[in-house]
Amino acid sequence: MNYQGVLKKMKTEYLDEIQYFLDMESDFLHVNQLLNSEISISFIKYQCLQCDSEKPIYRQGFCKSCFFELPNAGDWIMKPELSKAHLGIEDRDLAYEKSVQLQPHIVYLANSSNVKVGVTRKQQIPTRWIDQGAHEAIEIVEVPNRYLAGITEVALKNHVSDKTNWRKMLQNDCKDEDLVVWRNQLKQFIPMEAMDYFIENNSETHLNFPVMKYPEKPKSLAIEKEKLFTGKLVGIKGQYLIFEDQTVFNIRGNEGLVVEIAL
Incomplete structure (x- = not known):
């Protein structure tokens, strides 16, 4: 077939x-x-x-022309800290950018090849973790817009990776980590603007791949x-x-x- x-x-x-x-x-x-x-x-x-x-x-x-024209391929997609819709500033299409950027976002820790920090819209949990091949993950911060999530990720990636090693992820070459401990250790590095959104009491999500x-x-x-x-x-x-x-x-x-x- x-x-x-x-x-x-x-x-x-x-x-x-x-x-x-x-x-x-x-x-x-x-x-x-x-x-x-x-x-x-x-x-x-x-x-x-x-x-x-x-x-x-x-x-x-x-294609190349669409990539440089479409609002859903702007630089703020890969670099959330560049988001400006909360200021009413347009990148490529303000209406689209408001619809995506001005909604709840999660800053999280995931363990796929190593512990990493990442950002996603709240509605993309746990899909984002699945797509990254993470076998465990935890939310750290839930903020009302993409910009706050972005500056939090930038601050935290000075202390924890923001990349997945795809080879190690596929080899299943990773150890179990206590992400609650990691979350609590990283709390001190969260920017003041996002500190009120820190998630205090939650547990890890575990994922099992076929x-x-x-x-x-x-x-x-x-x-x-x-x-x-x-x-x-x-x-x-x-x-x-x-x-x-x-x-x-x-x-x-x-x-x-x-x-x-x-x-």
Whole structure:
């Protein structure tokens, strides 16, 4: 059976074991059901997630022109501290920026390859943690806008990482950490503007990923270059498919590519 569609990050469901779904336009693939099966992935063409053009994908699933024009690809997406909607200052589209920036945001700690600090909209919890492949996470601060979350993250990343090592995450090379202890240790570094929003009494969230076998030496699949790949699926973690031969395929990192998946 063959499925064709433009890649977008997998949808997830937070259950005892994380459930993954891939939108292939005509149908949803429940990816967990493909575990222990051989599948083929072939590259067909590019398709910008905004304008549908066949131009090469630049970043985040967009062609170059869309990436530099769209309000949902502004610098404040990757650098929340640059948010200005709370001041009424437009970057690319103030109405859009207000709709995203002026809503509750969470500053959190997650443990995937190491303990890291991150920012996301409140409504994206726990999806954000799933996408990062974190096996445990905890909220530190809940603030009313993206700017406050951004300056808090900037302050905290002087004392804790803000990056995930994707190789270690996929190797499951990480130790359990007491994130409550980490949260309490980092409290002193939270900016005064955000201190009133510190979350005092909460516990860790634990996540369990559907992985039968972790790769010892993960090698990333560049489907644009390879054109065709076939392998046995043995795991799903973060937004990665893990294959028996230690090949890993980052679905989110390949958004905007039209592929055919053969089962």
